[in-house]
Amino acid sequence: MGIKMVHHVCIQTDKYKESLDFYTRILGFEIVSETENFHNREYNTWLKSGNFMIELQTPKSDDKFNKWSSLNEGPVHIGFLVENVEQEYKRIKILGYNNFKIKNGKVVYKVEGEYLFKIKAPEGTEIEIRDTDI
Incomplete structure (x- = not known):
């Protein structure tokens, strides 16, 4: 069968309101759904532009994220x-x-x-x- 398309990228953030504003107001994504108290996270939100989606998540309770670096392996x-x-x-x-x-x-x-x-x-x-x- 194989992959049909890229469905979404999940982005975790401890700056939820600022990130949500950036992806919606600045980049033009639309909010598909915004779920509070999602599996120990303050928010889990789906954003869409065309056929591409971003899943925007806050950290799980008591977790702290490592800061992003272009020196990390992966995307x-x-x-x-x-x-x-x-x-x-x-x-x-x-x-x-x-x-x-x-x-x-x-x-x-x-x-x-x-x-x-x-x-x-x-x-x-x-x-x-x-x-x-x-």
Whole structure:
């Protein structure tokens, strides 16, 4: 049978309200469901954009998360495709979000001839925004 598609990514956060605001207001995800007191967690929330979902979770009671690092093994960032990188960068700036990764003094930069930028979510997840498909 095999995999049909990527269904979701689960992101854990101890900054729930800030992360929820980031994924909904800044990136435009819609809340599908928000469950309080979910298996010893304050919240477990499903967010959706197109066919892609994020499961946003708070830590279990009395647990503390390790901080995210690009030096960890496993997933390093989540990439999203937009119509126009420059317009998306301006849109996010207008919304007042400023936690962008700077490379060689620039926020929007070229990699292999393609423009992109990276933004850091409140819980530390690195988000790549690009307008060219591979």
